[in-house]
Amino acid sequence: MKSVVTTVIAAADAAGRFPSSSDLESVQGSIQRAAARLEAAEKLASNLDNVAKEAYDACIKKYSYLNNAGEANSSDTFKSKCARDIKHYLRLIQYSLVVGGTGPLDEWGIAGQREVYRALGLPTAPYVEALGFARNRGCAPRDMSAQALVEYNSLLDYAINSLS
Amino acid sequence: MVLDAFSRAVVAADASTSVVTDIAALKSFVAEGNKRLDAVNAIASNASCMVSDAVAGMICENQGLIQAGGNCYPNRRMAACLRDAEIVLRYVTYALLAGDASVLDDRCLNGLKETYAALGVPTTSTVRAVQIMKAQAAAHIQDTPSEARAGAKLRKMGTPVVQDRCASLVAEAGSYFDRVISALS
Numbered sequence A: 001m002k003s004v005v006t007t008v009i010a011a012a013d014a015a016g017r018f019p020s021s022s023d024l025e026s027v028q029g030s031i032q033r034a035a036a037r038l039e040a041a042e043k044l045a046s047n048l049d050n051v052a053k054e055a056y057d058a059c060i061k062k063y064s065y066l067n068n069a070g071e072a073n074s075s076d077t078f079k080s081k082c083a084r085d086i087k088h089y090l091r092l093i094q095y096s097l098v099v100g101g102t103g104p105l106d107e108w109g110i111a112g113q114r115e116v117y118r119a120l121g122l123p124t125a126p127y128v129e130a131l132g133f134a135r136n137r138g139c140a141p142r143d144m145s146a147q148a149l150v151e152y153n154s155l156l157d158y159a160i161n162s163l164s
Numbered sequence B: 001m002v003l004d005a006f007s008r009a010v011v012a013a014d015a016s017t018s019v020v021t022d023i024a025a026l027k028s029f030v031a032e033g034n035k036r037l038d039a040v041n042a043i044a045s046n047a048s049c050m051v052s053d054a055v056a057g058m059i060c061e062n063q064g065l066i067q068a069g070g071n072c073y074p075n076r077r078m079a080a081c082l083r084d085a086e087i088v089l090r091y092v093t094y095a096l097l098a099g100d101a102s103v104l105d106d107r108c109l110n111g112l113k114e115t116y117a118a119l120g121v122p123t124t125s126t127v128r129a130v131q132i133m134k135a136q137a138a139a140h141i142q143d144t145p146s147e148a149r150a151g152a153k154l155r156k157m158g159t160p161v162v163q164d165r166c167a168s169l170v171a172e173a174g175s176y177f178d179r180v181i182s183a184l185s
Helices: A004-015 A019-048 A048-062 A077-100 A103-110 A115-122 A125-137 A147-164 B004-017 B025-032 B032-047 B047-061 B075-098 B102-109 B112-119 B123-141 B147-154 B167-184
Strands: none
Touching: A004 B032, A004 B075, A004 B102, A019 A048, A019 A077, A019 A147, A019 B032, A019 B075, A048 A077, A077 A103, A077 A125, A077 B032, A103 A147, A103 B167, A115 A125, A115 A147, A125 A147, A125 B167, A147 B032, A147 B147, B004 B025, B004 B102, B025 B032, B032 B047, B032 B075, B032 B123, B047 B075, B047 B123, B075 B102, B075 B123, B075 B167, B102 B167, B112 B123, B112 B167
16 A cells, blocks of 8 residues: 555665665655644544535536436435445545555555446546535535645545546 | 555555544554654664674574584575575564554565575574564664673664653564564464
């Protein structure tokens, strides 16, 4: 799993050397930024279900055709799967906040994403709408501190970009 | 897979498709971050000295190693021994930096016992060298190398220390050395 620390270790290991002072500086930099990330991760975890629900509702409201017979949100099973998918993205974003890099999103969300949605005949626009809604819904200092919100939003942007 | 304390929490949470809930533990990892970096620096800066002392100590206690037929005779095999001790110490340092033993397990210990068995390396001697490095690491992390043991080579990091500084880090580093020992025996 890619993070600042594991990247530093992989590079040091490839060269067969002990962690150098510049390696330690990089880790120190990541640690300094960690407070905001962890705050965002904590706040998101405490309210993940609601955030996901609102985002899901927003995208179904915009793309109401998805409720038509045969479409992706037409049955209860489909609805719960759609809501679950949104929740998956938010969970992976929480993981990425914890790790301090996009590793979890890349490895467990984005890799193969396009192929899966094509195979299942799912449109990606509703996902973009859902994550875009979450992107604009967060508010500092109501939900979290400004810096934490920046970290959270940039990961939402990253996920949105991967889908569009 | 190489993990750190953060990605370890993520992989554990993913196994049950839940969010990471124990943020407090990670926050304390961050709060103690500078101590950890100091500890890594203390080991990395003294690594070659630690390695040569540990191997020399191991040989001191078992002179047979450097007599004909011993595993540190001739120089070629002694050099291999020094190299291996450095490799072990290096992976322990990586594990200490990451706050997770996965890099040590994956890249150093996996198959090490079998390799040593195949090469006829005596594990009791290896374990002894690792034990010495464990004690040295504890002394360097706390910046309390003793004159009695280090003699003329005594060298302190000079970082400002309080008496129990890094007790948890000393324990953590010790646990990685113990991991090496139990993987070999």
